[in-house]
Amino acid sequence: MNQKVFKILGWVATCTAMLMYISYFPQIMNNLHGNKSGFLQPMVAAINCILWVCYGVFQEKRDWPIIIANTPGIIFGALAAITAL
Template sequence: MTNQRFITILGYVATFTAICMYVSYLQQIDLNLSGQKGGPLQPLATTINCTLWVIYGLFKEKRDWPIAIANFPGVILGAITFITAL
């Protein structure tokens, strides 16, 4: 396997696992809405971090789509989790 092929596969796997990580916020959102509030600090940090990575991925001279795509769910779901935790 060539180094470039390995990096390409690694990018797809990392994108998939990042999206899975952010989708796990759905359970916390459900708990927050049910009255079992979680802390707001971690989802706020996630929202800020993912926003920065999405901007980085989209505004590079050669766009880095895997980084932008992998972090976009974190922006949305982190923000929703933060808001529902308040």
């Protein structure tokens, strides 16, 4: 795979990962309205995203697609887990 295609693939994957974590928003809203859901899955997702962001940040050359893709997972995963309690 040439470098240009590989870079495009990375950014497309970044966008889809962000959408996956932003999709927690309806769950957060339901939790806030009293329709509680499980907290375990979003909590584990937030922890996973923290680890990936650390991985991306501490690379010799920062891996921005990984950092950007997983930052919403920290925020929305944590919010979904907290509001489910």
